Amino acid sequence: MRPFAYERPTAIRDVVGLLGVHGPAARLLAGGTDLIIRLRDGSIRPDVVVDVKRVLDLSDAISVETDRLVIGARTVMTDIGAHPVVRRDFAALADAAMVVGSAQIRNRATLAGNLCNASPAADTAPGLLVFGAVVIVVGPTGERRIPLDDFFVRSGVTSLGPGEMVAAIELPLPAVPRGSAHVRRTRRRGHDLASVTLAAIVEADGVARIAYGSVGPRPLRGAVTADALLDANLGDEARDRLLNQLFAGASPSPTSLRASPDYRLAMLRVLARRAIDAARARLEAGPG
Amino acid sequence: MTDLVSVSVEVNGRLREVTVAPHHTLLDALRDDLGLTGTKECCLVGECGACTVLIGGRSVDSCLMLAAEADGLAITTVEGLATGARLDPLQQAFLDTGAAQCGFCIPGQLVSARALLAETPRPTREQVEEGLAGNLCRCAGYEQIIEAVLRAADPATDGSPAGAPARPSGEPHPFDVANVPDAGLAPQ
Amino acid sequence: MTDAGRRIVGASAPRGGGLERVTGSQRYVADLPMEGVLHVKLVTVDAARARIDAIDASAALAVPGVRAVFTARDLPDPMPRFGPQVRDRPVIAVGETKYHGDPVAAVAAETKDSAEAGAALVRVAFEPLTAVVTIDDALAADAPLVQDPALRPDDPNAGRNVLREHRSGWGDLAAAESDADCVVEGTWSFPMVTQFAIEPHAFAAAPDGDGIIVWSSIQHPNWLQRVIASLLDLPLSKVRILAPDPGGAFGGKQHAKYEPLLAFLARALGRPVRLVLSLEETFQAVRRGASRIRVRSGFRRDGTLVFRDIDADYLVGAYADIADRTVAKGSWTANGPYLVPAVRIVARSILSHTVPSTAFRGFGNPQQIWAVESNLDEAARRLGIDPVELRLRNLAHHGDAFLPGDTPADGEWPETLRRAAERIGWGSPLSAGRGRGIAVGLKSGPTTGLSYSTVRLLADGSVVVYAGTSDMGQGARTIFAQIVAEELGAPIDWVTVVMGDTVVVPYDQQTSASRSSVLMGNAILAACRDIQKKLRAMAARLEGVDEASIVVERGEVRLPDDRVLPIRDVLIRGLGRLGGEVIGVGEFRKEAEPDHPLGGTAAFYEFNATAVEVSVDRETGDVTVERHVTVSDVGRSLNPAQVRGQDEGAAVMGLGHTLMEHYQFDAEGRIRNLGAIDYRIPTSMDLPKSMESDAIENGDGPGPYGAKGMSEGALLCVAPAVAAAVRDATGAVFHDLPLTPERVWRALRDQESRPEPPGG
DSSP, X not given: OOOOEEEOOSSHHHHHHHHHHHGGGEEEESSOTTHHHHHHHTSOOOSEEEEOTTOTTSOOSEXXXXXXXXXXXXXXXXXXXXXXXXXXXXXXXXXXXXXXXXXXXHTTXXXXXXXXXXXXXXXXXXHHHHTTOEEEEEETTEEEEEEHHHHEEETTEESOOTTOEEEEEEEEOOSSOEEEEEEEXXXXXSSOOOSEXXXXXXXXXXXXXXXXXXXXXSOEEOSSOOGGGGOTTOOHHHHHHHHHHHTTTOOOOTTOSSOOHHHHHHHHHHHHHHHHHHHHHHHHHOOO | OOOOEEEEEEETTEEEEEEEOTTOBXXXXXXXXXXXXXXXXXXXXXXXXXXXXXXXXXXXEGGGSBGXXXXXXXXXXXXXXXXXXXXXXXXXXXXXXXXOSSOTTHHHHHHHHHHHHHHOSSOXXXXXXXXXXXXXXXXXOSHHHXXXXXXXXXXXXXXXXXXXXXXXXXXXXXXXXXXSTTTTSOOX | OOOTTOOSTTSOXXXXXXXXXXXXXXXXXXXXXXXXXXXXXXXXXXSSSEEEEEEEOHHHHTSTTEEEEXXXXXXXXXXXXXXXXXXXXXXXXXXXXXXXXXXXXXXXXXXXXHHHHHHHHOEEEEEEOOOOXXXXXXXXXXXXXXSOGGGXXXXXXXXXXXXXXXXXXXXXXXXXXXXXXXXXXXXXXXXXXXXXXXXXXXXXXXXXXXXXXXXXXXXXXXXXXXXXXXXHTOOGGGEEEEOOOOSOOTTTTSSOSSHHHHHHHHHHHTSOEEXXXXXXXXXXXXXXXXXXXXXXXXXXXXXXXXXXXXXXXXXXXXXXXXXXHHHHHHHHTTTOSBOOSEEEEEEEEEOOSSOOBOOOTTTTHXXXXXXXXXXXXXXXXXXXXXXXXXXXXHBOOTTOOOSTTSOOOOSOHHHHHHHHHHHHTTTSXXXXXXXXXXXXXXXXXXXXXXXXEEEEEETTSOEEEEEXXXXXXXXXXXXXXXXXXXXXXXXXXXXXXXXXXXXXXXXXXXXXXXXXXXXXXXXXXXXXXXXXXXXXXXXXXXXXXXXXXXXXXXXXXXXXXXXXXXXXXXXXXHHGGGOOEEEEEEEEEEOOOTTSTTSSXXXXXXXXXXXXXXXXXXXXXXXXXXXXXXXXXXXXXXXXXXXXXXXXXXXXXXXXXXXXXXXXXXXXXXXXXXXXXXXXXXXXXXXXXXXXXXXXXXXXXXXXXXXXXXXXXXXXXXXXXXHHHHHHHHOOOOOBSOOOHHHHHXXXXXXXXXXXXXXX
């Protein structure tokens, strides 16, 4: 690994200050499960690595407030997947958090880091998108709230401005009963990067939403709501039309190592159906 | 030239001080600076788990942590599982089921299993499979490793070895000085 | 030797070295403390094949701590070459790199950081050249030659990329063709896969007086010793090979790779040097031969095989290593364990600009077995005969001369197949969406061999055993301790086994072909007999009786007056005041047979039957192995826990190349999926839902207590068994591996859109 300097500030203010001084020559280190790999392969070459794990005003936990769930930037996947409110009200996120890598990875990887890495295949992204997650960003101009859909730009690129960092991710608590599920395609049952990753919500008022990833430069929300997919009488032709619309934004890479475009597109449809079925089953089963 | 970082870390219950280059990983520091070569280097991308250690009782890939990040933390490596000469029940179980073949993945397996059992004292087989999924083994079909973890978790197992007795019972110590003619006399 | 009262052999004695492995104190080459060692980093170019125009090491040498940048220029001219079959591999690339990962320079530095920094600054001016990376490319009329024809001056094939062609067979094929009611033909391909031992290869070298010490994770220390001695022009006695137990090898650590480079470096610098490969570098160092094999089999209507015609091309790498031997040996037994009157086998090893393929568990057989067993499954369907029945009708029985010119069948093979079929419940109803498949696999054991052992029975009855085998996880150390404990009456934890040091351990030819329990085991047994003979003499002297009336066996001395004494008792009295020890020397040799195409007949065969039950998710293509049954004919399970560990490990490794493992290349012939993220091997979550291994023990092997070698058998026929099961479940037929979810999905989709051919 190419050498770099190491900073370990204890306040957000100091992180922002360091980012201000070093600009793009500084990279933030949270769980390290993406960053260290990229440092080793040379795809990023910072002068300074800023470890945010001792930043006291960055929460490492999940707090439940009246109308929202707030996941601190230092919260790791293991804790997200185990949290009772996440499991009850944001099951797709819990599902996803528990398939990110192995136990060792999940014990270190943060949700914030996963989003900032901006891989199109990030497993947590589809669930967060359907839940309407908002990213709380802090920087030199203060605090910003960025809906997750506006946070992802393309592979490896977010809408964070110079000197900005993620402080937390907020999820609005459900207004109506709902079920959700996350499903994905991998090359083996053991931990793997997803070839297709997808989440679905089914709400008691008959609305179904889908978001998906790994079929283009960034995770996407389904182009329309998938309510009609809930209709048991939907014919094959109508379903295919709906699915084509739903996944109109999908543009899988023709050069991917992991899966071919036609397989990915076909799996989107299979996963959509399975996620909706699973989400609906959870809705019907009720909370807890 | 970047500044070195002083790291104060508790390793296997002992406070250790090392001075490291910031870009060195915890794996580097454990093996090269502290001489704890039980933790192994293989994939270096957090896939194989050969480098697994415990931090605060949770399993992590030490190849994905900078040594500097470990400052102030408590780490357990494979060398810290046994208490003096007394093996951890997991270590004994691995011996009993024959789980170790070439042995290279075993430190990581043991450490991951220790974390798993701390979190889930009576895991199902499926939970063991998932808990150890981050530890690749190429020798075993994993079966004897999984059995060892289940065995260590089961309070009914009395820890007696599954293999043949090491020595036929009831026999006197073979080298009894009294039995040797003229033992104790200086050689001529 | 009777079975009665056997206490140690046949029991699951605790693994020798187990304590070290579970406490983290087992030392592999990378763990050895080496004072003042220089760290070595290899420099490669990013091309499948390239002409090296210039190497500028000035920037690298300016890095503080860098002591040397070694290139071809620093080695003798002509470049020294080595290789077990052809001396074609240069100590370091000269003039041209021949595969993606072929090193052009080695940086030696005081720290790993400076070695890495130095390596990054070595400037190589290179020109990518046209590379041949497939069989067809390599055989094309205008294909560039991989190997300089001057290296094979008397070889008629030197002007082509065919390294060698092997022809074997028997009977009258033309006549047999007319005897066939049904001919089944097909072509099957096997991908490039890599051993992926969890310990990456590691090597070190240090000057040692006027000689040299080389450390290596090598499986064949004595072979390496000869290579180094030859290259450095030293007598064997001045070349010390230290070979700690490898952390997994599977054939990929059999032959020299970078030890010669390090030896030259150490000698030039006068200091110890160590190179530990990254995992990515191991993928670029070793792999299995890929293959394309056409099988044409003729059957009578009742399923009797009348002929087999096999045409095999193996894609080996840029240097021969032992790859051609895998082709020769794997093809020799390609017809399998069947009685077939007419067989023709043609097999070629084809050079390419790819990673040099080498030995890998199965040694050329899995590729053939994938084709032949799949062809047999196809035939079963066409003939309307049950796949187990079809095999039973043609399987050789114990003693049958099924392979003319070679050892007759040495096991109850139909029994093994029946056991597998029984255990999987062959023929019983299957739930919807599931399928079953079965296959058998055969491999010859060693064709020549030589093992020596020295055993020292110490004054207190404890024992030291010297055995040059490499224990890479198969548990050789334990087996040897068990044999000695059994024969000399020592408690097993009083037996120390010394391996891996050519200065103290006597010669062992190699650790391969699952030979060591048999060959070294027999050598150790011979050494124990030698000791027992000396103890007889000792007892005769002590007791004043005739030597011929005393029997010493299995730890006991039986005197003519019916007294039975433990060996220890006789030993201590017999050694007396001066103390001492009793030394036994044993040798076991399987002599070469120069007229045999393989150099010798098989010492034994490994035979395995594998039956699987799968479920297939038709929408995604996921194949789940619900049940996996593997049965091996082992002669005698010297250590049941170890036999199980090896067989189940081999089975899961087989599932790896069946379901998920393959190298992926770009258009320029460079490997795209180096490393653990994109080269998938089975994890603990990828196991069959139920795995059962079983051993057939008829005591009919040539090894101690009737043992045969084992450890490769359970990998041999996994692929055709699984593919047959997938076909049974879905109707989809596969000719290529791996059966990834996408490929299965695609096959099912293509099947849906294509009408079934008549009589299909």
